Structures are given as structure tokens and as C-alpha cells.
Amino acid sequence: RPDLTFVGTDIEIDFTLTDQNDFSQLIEATVAAGDFPGTYFGFGTRGRVRYTVPGTNDIPFIYDAKSYSVIEVPAPSPAPPTLVITPNTTTPGNYDFSWNSLAGRLYDLVSATDLSTAISTWPVWDGRTGLAGTPPENLLADIPGGGDEKRFFALVVRDAPPLFSENFDAAAALPASWTSSGPDNGTDWEVGVPSGVISGPVTAFTEPNCAGTNISGYYTENVDVSLISPV
Template sequence: MGQFGGAGEKGIGFELDGHLGWARVLVSGDRAGLILLEYYFEGNEFRRLPADYKFAVSSHDGGDTLVFKWKGFTDEVYSVVHSDDPAANPDPSVWPAWPGLQGLSAESPLNRHAVGRPPGSRRFFALVAEPAPPVFYDDLESGPGDWVAIVNDPEGATNWELGTPAASTGPLTGADDSTNAWSTNLGNYGPESDISLRSPVIDLTGIEAAVLSFAAYRDADVEGDRAEISFLDGQGLSPLGRIFELEMGTIDSDFVRQEIEVVPEALGQRIIIEFRFISDSTPDAYSGLTVDNVMVSARPEN
């Protein structure tokens, strides 16, 4: 969604590519000239009303300095783009970004940025919102990094291993035919195992809502084995909120994307994600659980 900025007093309805919207226009008395505030909508991914952003362009010194203000959301990044001829180039998504105003994260309570007035008698500005990059993402192709594998049981028959799976059953690659994934042994897992895999520290400071997603291949004893996902404090490793049971009553034929809401107790701080696999005493010829493409993303606040 884009939003042209400036003050406005008169409302004008419009339609753009079948999407209804509205605009405000103001012809100012100072050197800023005509300022147009316009909203437009793209596709079917629209989530927020244009008014939610409160995007405005103002000047407190007769036009020498332009001040941009808007309300940001943690699941988006913002660029202020500009054009001196929107009639000839009506798509703000291809307008150039104003220097220093590209890929900006949300600030509280409002984003506020001041720039010198550009040359020329008029200039049109738009606020372009895009999905923020993930807070954390690891496709595991660069090696173990700061991941930590832990054996909790005395037998040690199984551990989390990073590489190409090669068990009797289950996957023979990582997700999307990649080379690496974390597996409960790269071969078959053992009985009476209790193992944990902990992620690097993930900084959720300033994040009000987030979702954990990962690719999982489940190939285990559907009656006796289980898996859990927990959120831990990034320093003391104490559990935060509830523990999630990963449904292991299914034997997958491919990697399946899993999504879990990050618990409220984990938001706004540095955390660690823990994957735990527990097998029963039955010696089964299965691969167990394989995990790949781990991602934490901010999501729209309610």
C-alpha cells in the first residue's frame, strides 16, 4: 500500500484498477505549492486502512524543511519515494527513494524524519510499505553456527546432527532439496532418547507479535515418540510460556511447513528456541524428526 503525503482539506473519491480509495488535496499558500495526499490499494493482500498510517508531510519554516511523519508497524519497513511528475509515472513502487529514507523500521510512537526542501516548484511524495525481513532466518546451509545440540538422556543413542539425512526411511535431503538439515541422527534414531536443539539467541526487542515457522519431516513411531517446541529466556534459559507439542502421529512424505505463535511471555526480549525429541524404548528403523529453514517473523499486531 502506498500513500501520498501532505496536508489536505477536501476529500475526493477515486478508483484505481478496480480498487476504490480516496484522496485529500491542498493548495498551500507557501512555497510548498500543491500537496496531494492520495491512497491507493494493490492486489488482495490489503490488511490496513490508509488512515492507520497517518502519513503527513509538513513544514514549520515556510517550506525550507519538509517533515515526514507516519505510524509504523513492526511487521513492515518503509521508504519515502518521490516524483515531480506522477502523471507521467503513476506507480509509486518504481519511484526513487529519498536519500536516507529507505527501508526504515517502525519507530514509537511515530516515525519522524526531516529533509531539506528539494529544488523545483512541486514534488509528490509517497510512503511505500513492504513486509519487514524476518527477525531470524537460518536455512542451515552455512553450518551449525550458534546452534547447540544437547543430549539429556544417559544412553546417548541419539543426538541432533546437521547434514544430509540418510536414514532407512524419511528424507534424503534438507527442505527444497538442500544439503543441510538438523536431524535426530543423520541415520536412524535410537531408543530411550531425549535430546534438545537450541537456536542462536534471537532478539525480539520491540516486537509485539511474532510467529515461528520451520520445515519439518516427521518420520517416527506414531504412538510412542514425541516432540516439543519451547521458548527460553536468552540468558537464563528459563522456559517462557507454554510448551508446544509437535504432532508426531503423522509420517510425512515430504517436508511440511509448521507455524507456531511466539508466546506473549517471549516477546520484547532476547530468546532461544528449543526443539526437543523424546523416543520410547522401542528400537524403530525410522529417521525421527528433521528440521530446516527456521524463521521468526514479526506479524501484524491485533
């Protein structure tokens, strides 16, 4: 019977004695990645030693035994993307890239002509940096291949930074680090409750405050005023 059954797979370890001071170890196991919940896994066994003794039964049984523990190695969460590269059908020497992507992740396409350095240090290829994930797949078409004898491509993945948000409700004034270039010819950026029934919205999108030019009336003609956020 098997020494260990691991996710439906029987694993047996046999030791065959070859002389009075030695034995050989035979491990027989068939493990298919499809039998496991993820591609990333690890396992060990605790063996049951059986002997086939050549010759007489008075040969001393001299052996060392080792034991192993079953270790479950969880898959990386999320799993790394799989980069698929195919020749472009219209431009010789160019390639199309695709990979499984996730929302909230940014991807850099990087490349190098050898594997002597870590992928994290490879330069960005063709300016393809900060590519937002478009689940379930990102596509890049007609990308130059470089024309090198050998060239390697990879993806560097990072979390997208949080989206900047401001509702202007803390006070009826511009928040710290916000700047305005006005006023100009009677028009400026203001913070408060909009009251321009005809000239603007009746309420702010997130009540009560919003930022607007002349928040209670029309802006004037031929003005150049800007409102600049801190990021």
C-alpha cells in the first residue's frame, strides 16, 4: 500500500538492500500539477522501510532513516502574470504582448539582452511603463523587438497608488497645498455652496461644498485662472 496519499496521488518509498553495509533508495511517484488546487505546491513523505535481502538472513540491517513533513506551499496571491509574446503579423521584427491582468495593478514592460541582472533592474522597453490593468487581459500590439540576437522581456508589477480625492467640505476655502492663479478680471476659483441656479449646479456633487469659478454667479470673459491640486 502507499506510504502517503497526497491529494489523490499515491507516493511509495522502497529501500532495497544491496549488501551488508549499503542500501539503495527507490522513489516512485507520479504527480500531475492538475491534481492540485494550484500550480505552486510542495510535499514530503514519511517512508515505510521494506527490505529485499540478497543472500542469507544473517546480514546485519544497518541503515539510516529520514522523515519528512508534509508542507503545503500556498500559491502567490495573486499569481504572477503570464506574458505571451507573438510575432506581429504586419510589421516584421515587431511583437504583440498579452498577459492576464488585475484591476488596481500597474505593469512595466522591461527588457534586457541577457539574464545576468535581476528583472527588477531591467530598463523599461519602448516607454511601456505604468500600464494600468484592464482585466482580464492587457494587450500591446506592434512593439519593436530590438533586432538583437537575443532579447528577453518581462513584466514588473506594482500596486497602483490610491486615487487622489478631495470634497472641499472641510472649510469654505481652498485646502492646504491647493493653489489658484486668480483672480483675473473679476473671476477667481472659490470654495463654498453653489448658488448659481442659472449659471451653475444647484448643489455640489458631494454636498455641501464644491470648488468653482465665481461660485455664486457667472465667470467673466477673457480670463485665465487655474486651480492646481497638490498631486
